[in-house]
Amino acid sequence: MSGGTEDTPAPAGRGRRLHPLTPWRRAWAPLAGAFAVVVQNPDEAGRWLGGIAVGWLLLATAAGLLLAGLYGYLSWRATRYLVTDTELRIRTGLLFRRSAHLRLDRIQAVDVSRPLLARALGVAKLRMDVVGSRSADELAYLGETEARALRAELLARAAGIAPEAAPTAGEAPAHVLHQVDPGTLAWSLVLRGRTWAALLPAAALTPVVWLTTESPVAGLLVLLPLLAAGWRAGVGSYLTLYGWTVSESPDGLRLDHGLLQRDHATVPPGRVQCVRVIEPLLWRPRAWTRVELEVAGTGAEGGGHGGLLLPVATRDAAVALLARILPEVDIAATLAAVEPVPRRARWAAPVWRTGYGYAATGAVFVTRRGRLRRVHELVPHAKVQSVRLTQGPRARLLRLADVRVDHGANGTVSARLLDAERAAHEVAAQAERSRIGRRTAPPERWLTGT
Numbered sequence: 001m002s003g004g005t006e007d008t009p010a011p012a013g014r015g016r017r018l019h020p021l022t023p024w025r026r027a028w029a030p031l032a033g034a035f036a037v038v039v040q041n042p043d044e045a046g047r048w049l050g051g052i053a054v055g056w057l058l059l060a061t062a063a064g065l066l067l068a069g070l071y072g073y074l075s076w077r078a079t080r081y082l083v084t085d086t087e088l089r090i091r092t093g094l095l096f097r098r099s100a101h102l103r104l105d106r107i108q109a110v111d112v113s114r115p116l117l118a119r120a121l122g123v124a125k126l127r128m129d130v131v132g133s134r135s136a137d138e139l140a141y142l143g144e145t146e147a148r149a150l151r152a153e154l155l156a157r158a159a160g161i162a163p164e165a166a167p168t169a170g171e172a173p174a175h176v177l178h179q180v181d182p183g184t185l186a187w188s189l190v191l192r193g194r195t196w197a198a199l200l201p202a203a204a205l206t207p208v209v210w211l212t213t214e215s216p217v218a219g220l221l222v223l224l225p226l227l228a229a230g231w232r233a234g235v236g237s238y239l240t241l242y243g244w245t246v247s248e249s250p251d252g253l254r255l256d257h258g259l260l261q262r263d264h265a266t267v268p269p270g271r272v273q274c275v276r277v278i279e280p281l282l283w284r285p286r287a288w289t290r291v292e293l294e295v296a297g298t299g300a301e302g303g304g305h306g307g308l309l310l311p312v313a314t315r316d317a318a319v320a321l322l323a324r325i326l327p328e329v330d331i332a333a334t335l336a337a338v339e340p341v342p343r344r345a346r347w348a349a350p351v352w353r354t355g356y357g358y359a360a361t362g363a364v365f366v367t368r369r370g371r372l373r374r375v376h377e378l379v380p381h382a383k384v385q386s387v388r389l390t391q392g393p394r395a396r397l398l399r400l401a402d403v404r405v406d407h408g409a410n411g412t413v414s415a416r417l418l419d420a421e422r423a424a425h426e427v428a429a430q431a432e433r434s435r436i437g438r439r440t441a442p443p444e445r446w447l448t449g450t
Contacts, residue, residue, distance in 0.1 A: 015082030019123050019141045023072030085163040104157040106131045112264040155251050174249035188312035191282040195234045202226035241311045269325045271296045273383040273409040277376040289318045294409035329363045338368045344398050345417040358415035367415045377413045381437030387430045
């Protein structure tokens, strides 16, 4: 159950069912499990299967598929969803019933996902994030047209549009703000250290293991997991981030991406608690940057692909896009205002000291960290939940302290190694900035601006 109560379950026989193809979404699971057992125990599986005739084996496989399909069909029959004036009700479960009530005014985002096979079959998955819930409820699968219509209706109802008008409100119009060039995306992944973090150890360790053990199997056991990690960081990321497009609409910033699996997400700017601007070392000569968000109600990070707003863009393009989220902030001037930590901080962090910095403007609390991978984090004063000063024994000796700011997405931003006297002053000043910021903050509701 998410975002509501369970005292009035969706009545049996009411509501709408999912797409008729839904029962087969997990019908392959028994066969996949059996195949995994055979691969892990080839000798025993060979002896066991050797005593079974081919006909009986095919019959058993067909029976397994039939039983899995029957269970999926009965589960599909038991699953319904219903949109009322105040909530979305989802009733699932064949053996163990579950009734989820998602209050429409607490729905944070409604995302559409279309895996490759689902695209071929004309179906889509709808995923709902609710404020205050750590997990997301989903409807898998709906017809593509039905999924788009239901998403538009839920967003309209969440915005406060009259219930009788919401089903026909349609999807809010949007215009493209930025689209990531495929070539730039490919080069950015090549120049990221994460892409090579698995490939280089694979190239170095595999020959050593092979030669020392004289076993090619041992070498493969080392090589394959590292190659899989490199694939995910390189080719896998490219397939996921391909065609990344940011569009603006009345319901927020829309993110569309994916080559094989197309995903559609929405980021309500009013719920953004923290903005993270990342500049890896090898990106800086090209003035490239990556932008991530932390959004209230969707865990530590939310929106897009793991909290991602832009996988790669020039700094000018990123600054222009961030102006849509933080319109009162001059991003370029804010980042330029960051001051380095005192020189005596080198005794606490001799290598990384030059990466730390801090500034506070009239709109945001901003910190900097990282020498090779430079990261700026900006928290609007209105989103600050608490502020505190921390100081260990060595920091007290050096007259240094950290200022830690907690925001509404259950995250923390730290200004490291500040002068202790200034840190104490900033804690008091930040508390006052937050109080004033909350009083003058713009509304967070979608579409209506109320």
